[in-house]
Each structure stands twice: as C-alpha cells, then as structure tokens.
Amino acid sequence: MSRLRLQISMSLDGFTAGPNQSEEHPLGEGGMRLHEWVFPLAAWRERHGEEGGEVNASTDVVERSLENVGATIMGRNMFGGRGTWGEEPWEGWWGEDPPFHTPVFILTHHAREAVVKEGGTTFNFVTGGIESALAQARAAAAGRDVALAGGADVARQYLRAGLIDELQIHLVPVLLGDGESLFAGLSDLDVRLEQREVLAAPGVTHITFAPRC
Amino acid sequence: MSRLRLQISMSLDGFTAGPNQSEEHPLGEGGMRLHEWVFPLAAWRERHGEEGGEVNASTDVVERSLENVGATIMGRNMFGGRGTWGEEPWEGWWGEDPPFHTPVFILTHHAREAVVKEGGTTFNFVTGGIESALAQARAAAAGRDVALAGGADVARQYLRAGLIDELQIHLVPVLLGDGESLFAGLSDLDVRLEQREVLAAPGVTHITFAPRC
Numbered sequence: 443m444s445r446l447r448l449q450i451s452m453s454l455d456g457f458t459a460g461p462n463q464s465e466e467h468p469l470g471e472g473g474m475r476l477h478e479w480v481f482p483l484a485a486w487r488e489r490h491g492e493e494g495g496e497v498n499a500s501t502d503v504v505e506r507s508l509e510n511v512g513a514t515i516m517g518r519n520m521f522g523g524r525g526t527w528g529e530e531p532w533e534g535w536w537g538e539d540p541p542f543h544t545p546v547f548i549l550t551h552h553a554r555e556a557v558v559k560e561g562g563t564t565f566n567f568v569t570g571g572i573e574s575a576l577a578q579a580r581a582a583a584a585g586r587d588v589a590l591a592g593g594a595d596v597a598r599q600y601l602r603a604g605l606i607d608e609l610q611i612h613l614v615p616v617l618l619g620d621g622e623s624l625f626a627g628l629s630d631l632d633v634r635l636e637q638r639e640v641l642a643a644p645g646v647t648h649i650t651f652a653p654r655c
Numbered sequence: 656m657s658r659l660r661l662q663i664s665m666s667l668d669g670f671t672a673g674p675n676q677s678e679e680h681p682l683g684e685g686g687m688r689l690h691e692w693v694f695p696l697a698a699w700r701e702r703h704g705e706e707g708g709e710v711n712a713s714t715d716v717v718e719r720s721l722e723n724v725g726a727t728i729m730g731r732n733m734f735g736g737r738g739t740w741g742e743e744p745w746e747g748w749w750g751e752d753p754p755f756h757t758p759v760f761i762l763t764h765h766a767r768e769a770v771v772k773e774g775g776t777t778f779n780f781v782t783g784g785i786e787s788a789l790a791q792a793r794a795a796a797a798g799r800d801v802a803l804a805g806g807a808d809v810a811r812q813y814l815r816a817g818l819i820d821e822l823q824i825h826l827v828p829v830l831l832g833d834g835e836s837l838f839a840g841l842s843d844l845d846v847r848l849e850q851r852e853v854l855a856a857p858g859v860t861h862i863t864f865a866p867r868c
Contacts, residue, residue: 454848472842613826620842633830635854636778639855640853647860651828
C-alpha cells in the first residue's frame with residue numbers, strides 16, 4: 443500500500459527552521475544546524491553526487507528514507523523561498539539536478555507549467571489543495587510511497603487532515619529559540635502520535651511515530 | 656563529585672505542563688499524560704508505597720533517578736501551587752510522607768520556617784536565589800548529587816546559569832498545544848546540549864544531555 447511518509451529534522455525546542463528565513467538563510471538563522479547530522483554521511487553525499495563520508499547509525503535512516511519513494515510533495519516555500527515567488531518563473535533552490543529523482547508536487551496558489559529537471563525530478567504545481575496533491579502524487583508513485591518533504595506548515599495541514607501514515611522526527615539537540623514550529627496550533631485533539639521506533643545516532647535521535655486522528 | 660541533575664517529562668511539542676494550571680489541574684490540562692509512562696512501573700509504585708506494577712525499559716531510568724540523590728531543589732509552584740501561597744502556611748501538594756526522602760530546598764520570595772515531614776523529607780525555604788539554594792542543597796547532600804525537581808521556570812534559570820550537569824528528558828509522544836515550555840526564551844546562545852544517551856521505552860524516549868554554556 444502506498445503510504446504518505448514525513449521525515450523531518452526538528453530542534454529540541456520544536457522548530458524545523460530558525461527565525462528570519464531569507465534568501466541568505468533559507469532555513470532561518472541557525473537552521474542549518476538541524477541538518478548537520480546528515481551532511482557527513484556517505485549515504486547523503488552519494489545522493490548529492492559527492493564521494494566519501496561516514497557510515498554510522500544514521501546511515502540506515504537515510505537509506506530507508508529513500509527506499510520505495512515514487513513521488514514527493516512539498517510546500518511552495520520549500521520549492522522557491524519567500525518573496526521571490528510570483529515575480530517571475532523562478533526555478534527554485536534546487537539547481538539542475540535536484541535530489542528528489544521523482545515527480546514533485548508543489549502546493550501553491552499560482553498555477554504554472556511543470557518544470558522538468560535532470561535525474562528524474564519534475565516539479566509540478568498543484569493549486570487544488572493537499573488532498574489533490576496527494577491524489578496526484580499517489581497516481582505518479584504507482585504503488586510506491588509518497589514522501590512529504592515539508593515545510594512545517596504543509597506538514598501540519600497533512601497531520602491535521604489525518605493523511606500521514608508515518609512521521610519520523612530527527613530530533614537534534616539544538617535550541618533555536620524561535621522559528622518555524624512543527625506542531626504550532628496542534629494538540630492531541632487534532633492528532634495522536636504512537637511511538638513506534640527509536641534510533642540513537644551521533645548528534646541526533648530518530649523517532650518514528652504513527653499518527654492517529 | 657556532587658552533580659546537579661534534572662529529570663523532566665516533556666511533550667513532543669516542548670511543554671512540561673499543560674495550559675490553565677489550577678488546584679484542580681496542578682499539571683495543567685492534559686499535563687497528567689506526560690507522566691503516564693511512569694505510573695504503571697513497579698519501581699515508581701514502590702516509591703509511593705504501593706505494591707505490584709510493571710518492569711520495562713523505563714525501570715532502570717526510574718531507579719537511576721533515585722540513586723545517589725542527597726538533596727532536592729524545586730520551585731515554589733511545584734511545592735504549593737499557584738494562588739494559594741502566601742495566604743496561609745500551606746504545606747503543599749505532597750502529604751505527610753512526600754516521595755523525596757531528602758532535604759528539599761524550595762525557591763521562594765517568602766521566608767518561612769522549615770517543615771519536617773515523615774520519611775526523611777524536610778521542606779526548606781530559600782529566598783537567596785538559585786545559587787544559594789544550590790549551595791545549601793550541596794551542603795545537605797554531603798557529596799551525593801542534587802536533584803532538580805522542576806518546574807520549567809526554575810529549570811530554565813539553572814540551565815541559563817550553566818549549573819546543570821546532567822539533563823534527562825523523558826520525551827512523551829503527546830501534543831499539549833500550550834502550557835509551560837521548558838526551553839522558552841533559551842537558545843544555543845544560552846546553552847548548548849550534547850546528546851549522551853538515548854533509551855526507548857513504552858510510550859516514552861529518555862534522552863540524556865550534558866549542557867554546555
């Protein structure tokens with residue numbers, strides 16, 4: 443069965459991006475520290491066309507996150523950043539060979555033609571909302587899973603709608619103090635999380651949950 | 656060496672108590688759910704004079720939390736709740752045989768005579784601030800460790816002052832949505848946390864950190 447899976451790095455104080463996001467700091471101030479656990483890994487470097495790197499307890503997490511993914515969904519800020527959008531047909535942060543290697547469905551209010559990149563990534567723009575994006579992603583995935591790439595606002599919409607089958611948080615021992623909160627405005631009245639699997643690794647704890655509405 | 660240790664249950668969205676704390680809900684609305692992992696344990700029940708209970712991966716965490724503790728520090732709200740304090744010499748939530756079994760040092764602005772309870776618990780009231788409370792607790796502990804019992808506001812003061820040697824968070828897969836935030840107002844500029852040990856147990860993940868200022 444095709445599952446909707448969300449993997450996301452979160453600070454110990456609950457933020458998935460730091461404050462004051464900008465083109466200079468797309469992850470907000472300090473936000474890059476949320477991802478420092480992944481950059482040294484050979485499994486991540488290979489995905490981004492680089493050689494070498496480490497193997498540690500996070501390797502299996504990264505490899506599994508890429509397995510059986512047939513389509514990707516993301517919010518418009520994750521595609522193209524704030525402010526720039528709508529002015530011109532900007533092609534986003536991701537360069538000529540984006541690391542998704544699947545059809546990507548971008549939630550937006552502005553209809554736009556699809557953008558085809560190298561390596562199997564096509565950016566498709568969906569104006570019909572989260573359920574429409576999920577239906578299109580599932581069709582494109584042809585039985586494989588759909589990865590929800592973020593950001594936090596889109597993740598919350600899918601959590602609230604009860605559409606996420608697996609949530610894996612990469613909990614990083616960083617305090618950002620402010621920024622984009624993954625769970626802001628949600629409580630157990632909206633979604634209940636069942637703890638499934640915990641994996642400790644250098645500089646991060648990976649916890650998998652099954653959301654229940 | 657006598658260490659200052661903080662063990663505290665926290666929701667996945669960062670709260671150590673729910674919203675609207677009151678005498679009816681001393682842990683705030685939903686706050687009791689933060690502690691549901693501990694109540695079934697034989698190790699906890701024995702400490703509270705009850706028989707039976709479960710043994711699971713949290714048992715070792717509870718037993719270690721009690722080992723080598725010679726004194727306890729807590730905030731005034733944890734001793735006696737909001738609103739009631741100052742009106743009369745109320746003796747707090749804890750009954751005749753409190754579960755601390757050590758001298759307890761309570762941070763307050765109101766000087767008051769010590770209250771001696773059964774089972775080795777004495778409540779002492781400290782008006783000189785967090786460093787004075789720690790010095791008195793260390794003297795009473797006579798080489799053993801000092802446990803910081805909470806709440807979040809007192810924990811933050813000690814974190815910010817760089818006085819906590821070991822922080823263990825019992826991370827519970829609950830979303831409270833609002834309440835008392837453990838890290839509110841803190842960032843990596845105030846304290847850096849080094850992840851040390853991770854232990855998965857039913858309904859909770861125990862993560863130990865070494866704070867570094």
